[in-house]
Amino acid sequence: MASTPSESAAPPVRVAIAGLGFGAEFAPIYRALPTAELIAVCRRDRAALDQFADAFGVEKRYTDFDEMLADSDIDAVHINTPIPDHARQSVAALEAGKHVACTVPMATSLDDCERIVDAAAQSGKTYMMMETVVFSREFLYVQDLVTSGKIGRIQFLRGAHHQEMAGWPGYWEGLPPMHYATHAVSPLLAISGKHAEYVSCFGSGRIDDALIDKYGSPFAVETAHIKLADSDLSAEVTRSLFNTARQYVESFSVYGSLRSFEWEQTHGSQAVVFTGEEPERVEVPDFADRLPEPIQRFTTHGVYDDQHEHLSFIQGSGHGGSHPHLVNEFVASIREGRKAAVDEITAANWTAVGICAHDSAMADGARVDLPAFSIRHEFVG
């Protein structure tokens, strides 16, 4: 990860963060990273915007996203706004010539995914979906096991994301479980270095009637099979959001011919590596040493003190220390003029899996093919 002299000579990437709820987590990381500069923040609520910008010493402040895009000093926009805004804002930012980082999911429809893919291609700018799971320490640990050959031949992959969303407002009420599935899907596809080709999904159970009406989706749980393109591998993912008793978990498991990795069953019980038939509880190391020194500390520390951490940061166990890795990859890909690790096609593939899976569940499990624009037929790891 050492920078070449020419990279060091390039000016820092000037970043704006839009949405300062979860987005606030990233502000100190951009500020600490020598190759980036946090020059603007954007939030609709003026008072909250000023309070945040004062705290972090950010001069440029916008309450309007499109107004911010007109600021020619901004090279890149990191979008942390509500999910229904992702697509429109990503396209607008790309069309304004900005590099775009955006939290998951990429968009809420296949059409919007395609618009973003097209906009990224036309603009020539970097698009990266900021999927936390594929930069978590557990993912990086398993990736090491795979690339070093310790897993042997990958035989099967499984992911799950159980989260109780009772009381979450707006967009989340009654959301089809698979419409927020990238945390469960992404590690499986990223570990295998393949894109999804088709899915078959079953819905199961039933949520409260008051929730069903919002999206016309009755299912408490959705479970999908994913066929991986150009591979003899399949994966299984399960999601629940309402009326399903389970400790919060974003889990993934990778089964190999020599070793397998399973996520911990309960919080703190530790992950298990099976060598043949022998299980061993493992301590997953931190991978801060892969980062520039000034942002290494952010793999274990959030922005706020214990009383003020963002809710999803706490629930996600700090997202496995992924935040500085995400920031570093986004900035490095821009400076090196290359595709980001989770580029627009990969982001579209991961997001489309969930959308297609729910379509399949509504059609009693019928096979649904991923759209062609979301599949790259080459190694993508």
Add this chain to the structure above:
Amino acid sequence: MAEEPTSDEAVSANIEQDSLTRKPLRVAVVGLGFGAEFVPIYQAHPHADVAAVCQRTASSLNEIADTFGIERRYVDYEDVLADTEIDAIHLNTPIPLHATQTIAALKAGKHVAVNVPMATTLEECEEIVDAALASDRTYMMMETRVYSREFLYVQELVQAGKLGRLQFLRGSHHQEMRDWPGYWEGLPPMYYATHAISPLLAIAERRAEYVHCHGSGRIRESLATRYGSPFAIESALVKLHGADLSAEITRSLFETAREYVEYFAVYGSERSFEWEQTLNSGPVLFTGETATYVDVPDFADRLPKQIRVFTTQGVYGGSEPGTALPHASGHGGSHPHLVHEFVESIREHRTPTVNAFVAANWSAVGLCAHASALAGGERVALPAFTLDEA
């Protein structure tokens, strides 16, 4: 599935009363590998006795018959069928023999208990269902999973309403079968799937309606060619008939690193149960979002006192359990429950819990799932005869 247990005293009193007026069921145990586990249980059961044992190898036949003091010994299954002093046959023979031996026994007027799976093809399953209907004899598949203490525990939670609404079910069975001979070499994982699917369908009290299955990974060529099945793992989605419930089951037999496990999990709106992740880590009960490791009780008190000891002890006094026991943790104490259900269903002239229709449905899930996997995950409907009621 299981009957409501009446009080301890009542169970024993009824059994004592019956014993005075009715003859015990005369059982022949056929196949004395795993089958030997059941011999002392039938012997101890107040309503049954072991009238004969049968095994092709005379030396081990005599050894086991001597151990248990059984006089009638057969090396030829045909001779068991011809013995008019045998009421019921418990088959523990190799899987490829199940279908023909079951049908022959029913046609000979014997009640039949048989290990899983029912048969190896859908046609055979249907032939057994037809033979059972035509014979007026009892057929029961001896699925250990649905009488394991974990199953009985979860069943009690469900029946008491503690799980709330059932929302999802998951089962898996990972077992390394390297070097197991004959039938097992290269077996499609889903061809031996009843241990994974049965607890899910039994808990939900539903049959399977259709399946989608994906094969994943690859086993070595020398194994793959045996059945034309290349998959290391098969994972199936199962739609439950007449319910808005689905289940997922996963099986592996070769070249997949995993501790042996026969796992099931039941997700409810209030509570959920998950099998333990590693041997003896303890199963987990989730109440809402809170996880609790639980001790699963034994259910020997549902049994006549003479056979209660067998929920925790194997054949040879517990010190030297039979071959199937160490891996499967004694099948969760299921053996005496299975014997009891088989014997009592015959005495009470009622259909056993795992009757021919249920057995056919559970066995067909795996057969249909593998057919689906070979077709790239296409939907395969269970045959209609597996949805019939007794």
